[in-house]
Amino acid sequence: MSEIRLKWSEICIHTTNEAIEPISNILHEIGASGVVIENPLDLIIDKQDVYGEIFELNPKDYPDEGVYIKAYLPLNSSIIETVEEIKLAVNNLTAYGIELGKNEVTWSEVDEEDWATAWKKYYKPxxxxxxxxxxxxxxxxxxxxxxxxxxxxxxxxxxxxxxxxxxxxxxxxxxxxxxxxxxxxxxxxxxxxxxxxxxxxxxxxxxxxxxxxxxxxxxxxxxxxxxxxxxxxxxxxxxxxxxxxxxxxxxxxxxxxxxxxxxxxxxxxxxxxxxxxxxxxxxxxxxxxxxxxxxxxxxxxxxxxxxxxxxxxxxxx
Incomplete structure (x- = not known):
């Protein structure tokens, strides 16, 4: 019997640094099991400026401006409606004076193995x-x-x-x-x-x-x-x-x-x-x-x- 592999939806929002926390909260409330933030500033931070360590990051994964916020949701028949719900909630943030930048929301399919790798590679001690x-x-x-x-x-x-x-x-x-x-x-x-x-x-x-x-x-x-x-x-x-x-x-x-x-x-x-x-x-x-x-x-x-x-x-x- 072949192993059943789950499919996941990767939701990617191209936005601003300012919008990271409220959008992350929106994604968690909608059921995301994890949020990844790809910020180009992470590629240029001086090692002496902050505690911690610098990891091997690929510049190709990062936007030229703003940030990518990625979330992972199980792929099901309601994914289109979920994406529209996310777009609406994000757009509503402008009522709080939050700049959204490009405000582009896209989604793609990933399998469980790719999801686990994409999720965990961003979190180290x-x-x-x-x-x-x-x-x-x-x-x-x-x-x-x-x-x-x-x-x-x-x-x-x-x-x-x-x-x-x-x-x-x-x-x-x-x-x-x-x-x-x-x-x-x-x-x-x-x-x-x-x-x-x-x-x-x-x-x-x-x-x-x-x-x-x-x-x-x-x-x-x-x-x-x-x-x-x-x-x-x-x-x-x-x-x-x-x-x-x-x-x-x-x-x-x-x-x-x-x-x-x-x-x-x-x-x-x-x-x-x-x-x-x-x-x-x-x-x-x-x-x-x-x-x-x-x-x-x-x-x-x-x-x-x-x-x-x-x-x-x-x-x-």
Missing amino acids: IQVSEKITVTPTWENYQPTSEDEIVIELDPGMAFGTGTHPTTMLSIQALEKYVNMGDSVIDVGCGSGVLSIASARLGAKEVYAFDLDEVAVQSTKTNAEYNKVDDLIHLKQNNLLQDVHLQADIIVSNILAEIIIRFIDDAWVNLVDGGYFITSGIIQSKKEMVLNKMQEHGFKIIEINEIEDWVSIVAKKK
């Missing part, structure tokens, strides 16, 4: 801060020092693999500001990587919120895999709506347009002297977020950047 290395669960990675913190992730469930600049900036800030015994809130937890990092850095409790049920389940799975699920309190929730806590740190790696919607709630849920760490902010939206934070009374402590992405650390005075 990467050092994202001085102490923390993020590795996919299928890699047999061994720490190089006693101080190294290794976070193992299944990146196929929700956005946030540790390799994206916004995630790296968030983890670097957490490493700097999380103290032993701190209480942390993670708004928009995604894959759970920031919640897990907070717990591994010494937080006594982490409250993780996401509106997406897939993200909540992904955080649960990854927290269990990293043996910190007893420290992470998970809830499906819309930002900080109806949340009443007193945290030492609030971290959120999310769109700038979303961050400004819950700055007031962040203030209320922070202790005096607490830190508000935000990322996912494209360079052109930096001033908008800074102004809103300062209007609410936050003191800006530092601003960090990788490529076109910005992270802001603010303090409740």
Whole structure:
């Protein structure tokens, strides 16, 4: 009896750097089992500029401008309708002021073996801060020092693999500001990587919120895999709506347009002297977020950047 091989649809969206996170979220909500980002900036990053390692990347796989976002869905009779649904959801992002660039959506067939290779070749162990290395669960990675913190992730469930600049900036800030015994809130937890990092850095409790049920389940799975699920309190929730806590740190790696919607709630849920760490902010939206934070009374402590992405650390005075 011959082996049955599954067919997959590779959806490719040619768009902008700014649109990576919202489009990735759209693809996950529609059922994609994984998202691959092909960004030509990855080909030219100075090795001294970021932590981690440079892999053998083929320039032919990358666009001349913008980025390719690729997702994989099982091939079935409704694929045409699914592609149209994706196009509509992506086009709706313009209502949030997000530039979509070429905004071309295409799809093609791939078999299961090609899908697995295409998916996994993009995720390798990467050092994202001085102490923390993020590795996919299928890699047999061994720490190089006693101080190294290794976070193992299944990146196929929700956005946030540790390799994206916004995630790296968030983890670097957490490493700097999380103290032993701190209480942390993670708004928009995604894959759970920031919640897990907070717990591994010494937080006594982490409250993780996401509106997406897939993200909540992904955080649960990854927290269990990293043996910190007893420290992470998970809830499906819309930002900080109806949340009443007193945290030492609030971290959120999310769109700038979303961050400004819950700055007031962040203030209320922070202790005096607490830190508000935000990322996912494209360079052109930096001033908008800074102004809103300062209007609410936050003191800006530092601003960090990788490529076109910005992270802001603010303090409740």
